[in-house]
Amino acid sequence: MVNRSYYWLILALSIPAFLWLIPTIWMISLSFQPNDVLARTTSSTFFGLIPLPFTAENYAALFSFGQTPRWFLNSAIVAGGMTLGVLFVSTTAGYALARLTFPFKTPILLLCLIGLMVPEQAVFIPLYTMFADLGWHNSYHALILPRMAVPIGVFLMMQFFKAIPKDIEEAARIDGVGWLQIFWYVMLPLARPAMMTLAILTFLYAWNDYLWPLVSAREPERFTITLGLASIQSNFAQSEGLGRVMASGVIASLPVVALFLMFQRYVVQAMTAGGSKG
């Protein structure tokens, strides 16, 4: 395995990998350069890829004024709430569909399957009018609820529950344990890996979602960080200074990048499962 051609391969691949990283490195590097320098040139040291002259002022400014901290908080609340909500409805429904027998099971399953085909873009207009009638726009639950209705999580959990051997459950049934207790005390602890996968996937989606927040959250103090970043990038050079906008971009990406690096295995699993079976 470890021979000369292997090292050549790694070396050959490192070049495109570095090129792939350049946009990200550039963003980070620009965020550490003073705005007055950036107004003149973005290629001070080695095309601007090395942050010299260096300053951390952009980050300090971000937290002392401007709305970035508020947007960050909004994103955390929305993404956290959505993750909990999706976990709750997906585990309960997933378990029922995987393990219980009840009337109308096949029609319900089919109904959920059809829901997989409806893209967000096909329902965002009626959702907008619905939420407008209810006076729900510019709120956290307006951003959270529509995603809880997407059945992909239910199928992910259903597939996982189906793979658990039945005898554990049957033993508990013989002991006279009720169905809800079995779900809560026996099945949920077993489902932790799948719940982890679903949680991470939902969090990433929620943090990065753009179209629905753009439609629903119209007041700047209700923006998520993704939306806020979009609102300041159109006039980046003039008003805020390039360095500060880039610092916002870095801050907006930190949670998802950290989450991904920590739980890479789960993310990869989720994508493989969702891609080949969803």
Add this chain to the structure above:
Amino acid sequence: MTTKAPKRRGLTEGQAAVVLLLPFLTVYAAFLIYPFFRGIWISLHDWNLLAVAFNPDAREFVGLENYVRTLWGRNIEWSSFTSPVIQTVGVLGAGLAFWAWRRGRMSKATALAIGLVGLVFFIMPGFHPGEDGRWYDRRFWPTVGNTIIFVAWAVPGVTVTALILAAALDGDTRAKSILRTLFFLSQVLSVTVVTLIWQIMFSPRQGLIANVTEALGGTPIVWLTDEQFAMAAIVIATIWWSLGIAMILFLAGIQDISKDIYEAASIDGATGLKAFWCITLPNLKRTITVVIVLQIILHFQVFGQAHLMTQGGPNDSTQVLVRYIYQTAFRDSELGEASAMAVFLFVIMGAFSIIQFVVGRETD
């Protein structure tokens, strides 16, 4: 854990199912099923966002008029020579799929899917306004065309790059795992971060690409405001952003191929590129189809890149379907027409979802 003394509870299996299903079915019915039908209902009305907001009775039932107004025109004719290139490609694609199926080189479902798409490409561009005729909505079909152009560049771009990387990066060594992570990393960024980075990358005055071009003695390209390059710029940013999922799926597919085949082949002298061509590719056929269909569904709904990087411009050259729907609804307040377009989008996405479903469950 303090489990209570095991005593048979009153809930029957059916009752337990109701309790467990109720939370999901409630949100599902309220925020997906109902909006879906309400969307169709809105599309049958002349429905102005602002007027109806002030007075709920301001909408008017117009039947299918919104569909006619967006999809059709006056004196529309059909001929097989309107856009010869696309129509020929369509016929050839359909023919090729039929041939491949008859020769047993392609499964029935895949051949049928490609054949149908080919037929659509033959039939749809054939419609054009005749004498004194015009489309009722001049921007709709060009917008659909732009979306297809975007898909036609982004999907092969992502698929080929991801396939090559997956084949090269398959393996359990530390270096390969780090490289995989690096290539995947951009996938977790949000669309607004991606457009923020690439907007400035492509900037003719401040951009990294322009700076490097100048240092090499060239003239910088005005990427985002040049009709020739704007779509290319969006495609490049998209490939950079969305390569990760495709790569992961290919890696999973490659790992499913038995190692014995490679060993047997290496005895016959097939290693490296030859092994990739003769073993990896044929065995990945199903994964490749799945990835392509998945990407088509994903990229047909492109919005953020076009909305933030080029605002659909210059001269509508990057105006895509979802952005047009968004604008029709929330800038022009024409909810009825926008909903008709959304239904059109759903029909296309639904067709591809069915293809994905069939292909995904196919065993070869």
